[in-house]
Amino acid sequence: VEGRREMKVLQSLFLIIGLFGFAGKEVLAEESLQAKIADTPVGGTLHIAKGVYQEPIILDKPIFVVAEDGVLFTSCSNEPIITIRGQNIGLKNIKIASCETDEAPFSIQVSGNAHKLEDITISSSKLAIMVDNTHNSVFQNIKISGEKQENAIEVWGSSNNTFEKILIDHVQDGFYAEDGSYNKFFRNTITDSRYGIHVMYSDYIVLEENVSKRNFTGVMIMQTANAFIANNTLVENNQNVNAQGLLLYDVHQSTITNNTISDNRVGLFIENSNHNKIEHNEVRTNYVGVQMSHVENNMIENNLFISNVTEGQAKNGKSNLIRNNFWDAAARLDTDGDGKSNLSYKVDPYFIALTKEVPEYQLFFQHPGMLLLQKMLKSPEHLLVSDTSPLMEIPLQNTTNMDIPSNFTAWLMSITMILASIFILYVGRKKL
Amino acid sequence: MKITIKTASLLLLLTVVFLSGCGQEKAEPVAINENTDKCDICNMAVSDNQFATQIILENGKSLVFDDIGCMHKWLKENEDQKVAQSFVRDYDSKQWIEEEKATFVYDKSLKTPMAYNVISFIKQSDAKHYVEGNEGTLLLTPDELNSHTWERNKEMMKMKMDSHNEEGSMEMEKSDHTN
Numbered sequence: 001v002e003g004r005r006e007m008k009v010l011q012s013l014f015l016i017i018g019l020f021g022f023a024g025k026e027v028l029a030e031e032s033l034q035a036k037i038a039d040t041p042v043g044g045t046l047h048i049a050k051g052v053y054q055e056p057i058i059l060d061k062p063i064f065v066v067a068e069d070g071v072l073f074t075s076c077s078n079e080p081i082i083t084i085r086g087q088n089i090g091l092k093n094i095k096i097a098s099c100e101t102d103e104a105p106f107s108i109q110v111s112g113n114a115h116k117l118e119d120i121t122i123s124s125s126k127l128a129i130m131v132d133n134t135h136n137s138v139f140q141n142i143k144i145s146g147e148k149q150e151n152a153i154e155v156w157g158s159s160n161n162t163f164e165k166i167l168i169d170h171v172q173d174g175f176y177a178e179d180g181s182y183n184k185f186f187r188n189t190i191t192d193s194r195y196g197i198h199v200m201y202s203d204y205i206v207l208e209e210n211v212s213k214r215n216f217t218g219v220m221i222m223q224t225a226n227a228f229i230a231n232n233t234l235v236e237n238n239q240n241v242n243a244q245g246l247l248l249y250d251v252h253q254s255t256i257t258n259n260t261i262s263d264n265r266v267g268l269f270i271e272n273s274n275h276n277k278i279e280h281n282e283v284r285t286n287y288v289g290v291q292m293s294h295v296e297n298n299m300i301e302n303n304l305f306i307s308n309v310t311e312g313q314a315k316n317g318k319s320n321l322i323r324n325n326f327w328d329a330a331a332r333l334d335t336d337g338d339g340k341s342n343l344s345y346k347v348d349p350y351f352i353a354l355t356k357e358v359p360e361y362q363l364f365f366q367h368p369g370m371l372l373l374q375k376m377l378k379s380p381e382h383l384l385v386s387d388t389s390p391l392m393e394i395p396l397q398n399t400t401n402m403d404i405p406s407n408f409t410a411w412l413m414s415i416t417m418i419l420a421s422i423f424i425l426y427v428g429r430k431k432l
Numbered sequence: 433m434k435i436t437i438k439t440a441s442l443l444l445l446l447t448v449v450f451l452s453g454c455g456q457e458k459a460e461p462v463a464i465n466e467n468t469d470k471c472d473i474c475n476m477a478v479s480d481n482q483f484a485t486q487i488i489l490e491n492g493k494s495l496v497f498d499d500i501g502c503m504h505k506w507l508k509e510n511e512d513q514k515v516a517q518s519f520v521r522d523y524d525s526k527q528w529i530e531e532e533k534a535t536f537v538y539d540k541s542l543k544t545p546m547a548y549n550v551i552s553f554i555k556q557s558d559a560k561h562y563v564e565g566n567e568g569t570l571l572l573t574p575d576e577l578n579s580h581t582w583e584r585n586k587e588m589m590k591m592k593m594d595s596h597n598e599e600g601s602m603e604m605e606k607s608d609h610t611n
Contacts, residue, residue: 178547194477201547201584222474242470242477249475271475 033057037065056081056104062088071095075124078103087113091120098124106130106154110137117142125149128171134158139166146171148193155180163188173198174212177205185210195220196234199227207232216240218264220247227254237264238287241359244269245286251276260284266291267308270298279303288313291352292385295320300387304394305329310365314385315349326391340389347385350374459488459517461528464496473502474546482521482551483544485531490514500536501548501582520552523562527554535559536572538580547584550577 033055040046040063050070056079059065075081076099084091096107106127115137122128125147135158144152152168155161155177166188168174174190175197177183184206190196196212198220199205205224211233212218218234221227234245245264251273259281261267267286274296281303283289289308293315300322305311311329330345354361364370464480471478472495478484485503487495497503500520518531534552537559542549553559563569572580
């Protein structure tokens with residue numbers, strides 16, 4: 001009897017243990033992402049399994065979170081779906097979409113130091129990524145689509161961050177950066193938005209190889225010093241009456257070089273900016289090539305201004321070194337054969353002054369009557385911004401980009417055509 | 433006869449008063465058009481929000497600004513221009529109000545478009561309520577606003593950030609970065 005009793009006790013024990021064990025398994029299966037994050041050791045990796053997640057998560061210790069393909073976070077609450085703070089956190093391969101009940105001000109909130117976010121896709125009408133008080137972090141291969149209501153990425157009080165290969169469309173500002181320094185923007189593309197890259201009160205920023213297309217303004221830099229803006233493509237920013245390729249306002253000691261600025265309403269818009277170096281840029285087929293006011297001590301050299309409806313408008317320029325640019329519209333005369341015109345090219349402030357008062361006068365651009373008035377009402381010499389030695393021809397290294405066939409191809413085509421003609425003539429004559 | 437002259441004089445007087453009244457048409461604020469309006473100072477697009485301000489010139493032209501600081505910069509740079517009226521907006525209701533009738537608050541923690549950090553209220557009580565609820569803010573009357581320095585908080589922060597960067601990257605390693 002005792003043996004039976006023992007058996008029963010043992011059976012009960014097994015049952016209880018079994019039940020507990022099973023229950024334990026069930027808890028594990030339903031464990032929240034946040035609990036899994038808590039379980040991941042410092043320096044460890046958390047793999048998120050394929051599925052749809054609605055749970056807002058907070059990453060606040062140095063771990064690497066990588067999602068399987070097919071992971072979708074839907075933002076449906078009033079909190080950011082992902083919050084990153086602390087340091088050395090990695091986040092990879094995440095897709096985020098807004099749902100109807102999304103009331104969070106932004107999808108991802110980042111603060112802290114040395115994070116890396118890569119391969120992320122966000123589709124939301126709200127601000128996609130808020131980068132606040134963040135340093136030494138990398139944001140790479142990110143795709144953001146908006147509904148033209150909010151900015152895509154805002155960067156506040158942050159420094160030494162890199163934003164690379166980010167594709168943004170249909171937002172307010174692609175990037176809005178304020179109060180930071182040493183932030184770098186490489187190879188990003190922003191289209192169909194208000195401003196592509198909008199930087200304020202941020203020094204030592206670097207913008208290289210970005211493309212800003214079909215926006216109100218390609219790149220807008222304000223209250224900034226020591227910026228380096230090179231090899232960017234700012235095109236077709238003409239969607240608004242106030243559109244421009246590159247706007248510099250209150251920008252100092254900066255370098256703007258080798259950028260392609262074409263098919264914008266205004267190509268280069270420079271105001272209240274001093275001691276900048278603007279060189280080797282190609283400003284082509286804009287409505288107004290360059291518009292400058294209150295610019296002092298800038299060096300504007302070796303730029304090309306080609307096929308713009310109006311090459312330039314300028315007023316209140318002082319002590320600028322403007323030389324060796326190619327101005328399509330300039331009357332050129334080279335008597336000493338140095339490749340530079342002896343006639344200086346003056347960028348007249350007449351139109352800018354006129355349209356500032358009555359913007360509707362833009363309708364009369366290039367009207368013969370206006371040109372006559374411009375000649376009659378000459379602006380005082382000291383107010384003119386002028387190129388002292390405009391280039392006679394487009395420099396060779398630039399002509400290669402203009403799809404002009406090489407000499408060899410031209411010769412080959414000519415010879416083929418001549419031979420073909422001779423053959424036709426010869427055969428035709430024989431038949432007769 | 434005397435009565436007729438008196439009546440005629442009175443009528444004439446009334447006509448003169450009426451006509452002179454017609455000449456002094458009150459300047460009214462115009463609505464902000466977000467698609468086309470840009471700030472006359474900083475060139476940024478003007479959003480139809482509580483920070484927008486505007487000036488109506490005596491010739492009827494309207495100038496819009498994205499920040500009250502930009503408007504005051506314009507007034508300083510264009511003292512020769514004839515201003516009929518300047519308008520600001522109530523921080524809560526976005527209703528336009530003549531600038532001289534508003535009460536202002538300087539709040540350096542606020543994010544205004546050009547970081548001048550001044551907002552305006554129709555009711556003084558609302559401004560006081562805001563100041564009581566937000567530490568480090570300052571109430572300004574229109575007269576006090578005219579002597580306001582318009583220093584931008586961001587410029588100070590930028591200087592701080594610069595010196596911070598020059599100190600080296602060691603500081604950056606701290607996760608609890610404070611600016």
